[in-house]
Amino acid sequence: MKEIEITKEINAKNNKTLISQMKKYYPFYLFLIPALVIVILFSYVPMYGIIIAFKDFKMARGILGSEWVGLAHFQKIFSDPNFYRVLFNTIKLSVLSLVTSFPVTIIFALLVNELMNMKFKRVVQTITYLPHFLSWVVVGGFVYQLLSPSNGLINSILVSLGVIDKSIYFMVEQDMFTPIFLITNLWKSTGYSIVIYLAAIAGIDQGLYEAAIIDGANRFQRVLYVTLPALAPTICTLLILNISSLMSVGFDPIFNLYNPATYPTADVIATYVYRKGMVEAQYDLTTAIGLFQNVVGVILILFSNWLARKANPDYRII
Amino acid sequence: MLKKEGQQGQMLHIKKSISGTIFDFCNILFMILFCITILIPFWDMIVRSFSRPTDISYMSVNWLPKVWTLDAYKFCFQDSEFIKAFFVSVSRAVTGTALHVIICCLTAYTLTRTDMPFRKLITTIFLIPMFFSGGMIPSYLNIKNLGLLDNFLVYILPSGFSIFNTIIIRNYFFSIDSAMEEAASIDGASQFQIFARIIMPLSKPVLATVALWQMVGQWNSWFDNMIYCRKNDNLLTLQYLLRRMMETLQRTPDTPYEVQAMVDATNMNPDTVKAATTILVILPIIMVYPFLQKYFVKGIMLGGVKG
Numbered sequence: 001m002k003e004i005e006i007t008k009e010i011n012a013k014n015n016k017t018l019i020s021q022m023k024k025y026y027p028f029y030l031f032l033i034p035a036l037v038i039v040i041l042f043s044y045v046p047m048y049g050i051i052i053a054f055k056d057f058k059m060a061r062g063i064l065g066s067e068w069v070g071l072a073h074f075q076k077i078f079s080d081p082n083f084y085r086v087l088f089n090t091i092k093l094s095v096l097s098l099v100t101s102f103p104v105t106i107i108f109a110l111l112v113n114e115l116m117n118m119k120f121k122r123v124v125q126t127i128t129y130l131p132h133f134l135s136w137v138v139v140g141g142f143v144y145q146l147l148s149p150s151n152g153l154i155n156s157i158l159v160s161l162g163v164i165d166k167s168i169y170f171m172v173e174q175d176m177f178t179p180i181f182l183i184t185n186l187w188k189s190t191g192y193s194i195v196i197y198l199a200a201i202a203g204i205d206q207g208l209y210e211a212a213i214i215d216g217a218n219r220f221q222r223v224l225y226v227t228l229p230a231l232a233p234t235i236c237t238l239l240i241l242n243i244s245s246l247m248s249v250g251f252d253p254i255f256n257l258y259n260p261a262t263y264p265t266a267d268v269i270a271t272y273v274y275r276k277g278m279v280e281a282q283y284d285l286t287t288a289i290g291l292f293q294n295v296v297g298v299i300l301i302l303f304s305n306w307l308a309r310k311a312n313p314d315y316r317i318i
Numbered sequence: 319m320l321k322k323e324g325q326q327g328q329m330l331h332i333k334k335s336i337s338g339t340i341f342d343f344c345n346i347l348f349m350i351l352f353c354i355t356i357l358i359p360f361w362d363m364i365v366r367s368f369s370r371p372t373d374i375s376y377m378s379v380n381w382l383p384k385v386w387t388l389d390a391y392k393f394c395f396q397d398s399e400f401i402k403a404f405f406v407s408v409s410r411a412v413t414g415t416a417l418h419v420i421i422c423c424l425t426a427y428t429l430t431r432t433d434m435p436f437r438k439l440i441t442t443i444f445l446i447p448m449f450f451s452g453g454m455i456p457s458y459l460n461i462k463n464l465g466l467l468d469n470f471l472v473y474i475l476p477s478g479f480s481i482f483n484t485i486i487i488r489n490y491f492f493s494i495d496s497a498m499e500e501a502a503s504i505d506g507a508s509q510f511q512i513f514a515r516i517i518m519p520l521s522k523p524v525l526a527t528v529a530l531w532q533m534v535g536q537w538n539s540w541f542d543n544m545i546y547c548r549k550n551d552n553l554l555t556l557q558y559l560l561r562r563m564m565e566t567l568q569r570t571p572d573t574p575y576e577v578q579a580m581v582d583a584t585n586m587n588p589d590t591v592k593a594a595t596t597i598l599v600i601l602p603i604i605m606v607y608p609f610l611q612k613y614f615v616k617g618i619m620l621g622g623v624k625g
Contacts (some may be wrong), residue, residue, distance in 0.1 A: 256564075
């Protein structure tokens, strides 16, 4: 009896302190209102809209009024060869861009770090970050212009050198899409992605290098036995983080580089959802595709987070 | 014996420096080539934008315009659609950035109160959308239901808050000495006054970083224009204008009737106009570039610090 009363008393006291704490902080709760309104209105309400993936959505009846159809949309998706094509392209392009950009970035960071002239180093960095700040619309424009069959620079050079005798329309060649996409990606992002490595290199204890010099290590050996091992945690973390984005290739790069002629090799889930959903107005079906991609994405994030914690217990994203 | 060793050592040293010099030379050469690769597309566009239409309409390698002309730029500035799009882009960049920075700062300041009730819960509410989102179609239907289709607000409201930038700002706020805040509150300043008069002015570096990022992001965005404001030409942004020009060119690769019609109608080659538009779209980014460079490395470092 007594014990219960005491716990009741404690609870009441806690409630009081909670309320008085909240009173003390009431201006701060007001500060939160705009952000909460935005997040609820533009992030959580669309999440509720996902239920149309399980409904026969009719615009006139609204989200609630439409009829439930269970997993019918998913059955339709998984029996559609087009879906497997875009799924394959998504995984292919994201894996290939990871496989190319990851080593290239590390090698490039090491090479930039070896530049002895500080002024030259800064100029190189200034020039190579630049493409990161351009939109994919502009970058897509660059690529189409450079590879244009009628007056593009690449074709003009190849023809004037006699490598080819008739210009090639690269952008409509299905087999050319993947290399064009990968090279464009490297062109745009390499300069920017080295920054994080350069920062990690700058944090390495100089004493290690001095010790290596005394032990007779040459420059190459110092990179191999001091810099790379010191970078290993950074490399590992970034690699794990990249796993979580394996199911999604950004919409922007694909959309600004592909065209109907290259759909078979270039179309990915995001662009397929856009065309089926926005252009053909198949809202319910494409929501189901988006949900599938989203769920796989969350699983990959949880998996990579688990992996990261295993590799380094201090590390966490969630 | 000793002498021999000494000689060997010297030889080794010389050998090392020779291979080192060769490496340095190759490395510099490689970096120059890389920089040229980055710059060529820009240069090609600049040359095209200053060329006469007839000079670039056939296959030829032009490293400089044969005749310099400003015709393409004049055409852009006389085009009312271009002018309108330019103003839409500028206004969304300015208002969108201001709104974003203010909302993120208010939220970040609140999240520095470590003993505030429900802080953890609120942070979780903000973090979940980073990992799971409604997706393209539900977002579109939501904007439609809210009546924001073909409305300027759709450019600035959904991007008005980002938890990522908020955490960066919050980490910076943590580094500000709390004694100053206490002193102000003893002097009778309200929470909002402390925030506006003390915290904000002390956080200029991080605010500049976030503002520049957001400004570039706003200037570069085109997707919201394409799906949310397709029907209202008064809300056309520069990026989407450029995108539409590209689409016209993509549609007519071999039989350029449309292109020919444009050349006939305006005496202008769409390629030079497109090049001039591209340059004008990039120009503001190049103008803020020195500031971007100054702040964004710092920003990445701030982002790396987890609190």
